[in-house]
Amino acid sequence: MDVEIKTLSSKEIYRNRWMTLKEDRIQRADGSEGIYSVIEKSDFVVIIPVENNEIYLVEQYRYPLGRKTKELPQGSWECSPDATPEEVAAGELKEETGLKAGKMEYVGYQKLAQGYSAQGYHIYLATQLEFIGQELDEEEYGLTVEKIKISEFCQLIHDGEISDATSVTAFLLAMTKKMIVESDLD
Template sequence: MTPSDPSSPPASSSDGVRRTRGAHEFGIVGSEDLYQGRVMALRVDEIAMPGGGTGRREVVEHPGAVAIVAVDDEGRVVLIHQYRHPLGRRLWELPAGLLDVAGEPAVDTARRELAEEAALSASRWSVLVDVAASPGFTDEVVRVFLALDLHEVAEMTAEGNEEADLVVHRVPLDEAVRMVVAGEIVNASTSAGLLAARAVLTGLAEARETTAPWPDRPTRWARRTAGSD
């Protein structure tokens, strides 16, 4: 199927609304902050809609995050079994963490999280995929890195939260991909990262440099917590 030409003139539908065919600017005409917590904030934006009206959209602001597909010399990937309260159970995930240090490059956050959660460092880093968690209501985007040439480092002291209960396990990458398709892995960035890693490591795609542009990296939360919002 070929996408419609965005330069085509607007057309009217049966309800009389003029279709803008991708030409409308969804400007924000008003915004209200409703809540700010430890790792998220909630606001409601009033957005200019095609046809002259407006619509309200709830937005969950998030600091953004990184995740790491760490693959050892035997082709095994590091997975974390961690309790996730909204789902009420433990999930298999990649090592990951929030972009909660002001000004820290994403790859440095990834290095820190790999050391903290899996007691590992890596000599080779690249970008696999950027994952918009649920763009219908949140600006959360996760950058997933590929980490190769792994080395063990000193285990960090666990904090008094879910991380104190982490289980670290290594499984063959193909087995991890099978777990995604079988519904045994449901975390979005984990699923996307594992599939992207297999594509890169089998030559179907190329990874990006760690400094690759990231236009969708969340910024609103950082501005808010810095006091400039």
């Protein structure tokens, strides 16, 4: 495998429990040098909870945007790095929506923003749902849950009301794998 960019040095600029920011001095294949910033974050999960042609969404305040957004339940467990993605998915589903899935199917894995991070996310389709009670983290204060028709979810994507790329691509991947089919959209 040819390496098009060589790392000459790497310096940690910032770290907290969620992420590390590095600044790398690099040399490109043509010999020119530059700086590349890299964000290191652990992988996360996104869950598509579906029941009777309906999908569960969460709405929460997103500080960088300065507003609430609707998206699929998602998250990571920085404090439990040895947890399997399926354990994290089941835990995040319960924390954010209060739901327990009788069936959790693996949809796939995607990268979030490979231009500045290697972080990715595991996608799960949750079905046979039972409400057992929410357990929100303090960072999730004000998070609400809504169940809507899958067709309405598609319309919200179309209208730009759901702009979270993770939610959109997770749903699209499940559809392309025929885990969510057109009859579910009625």
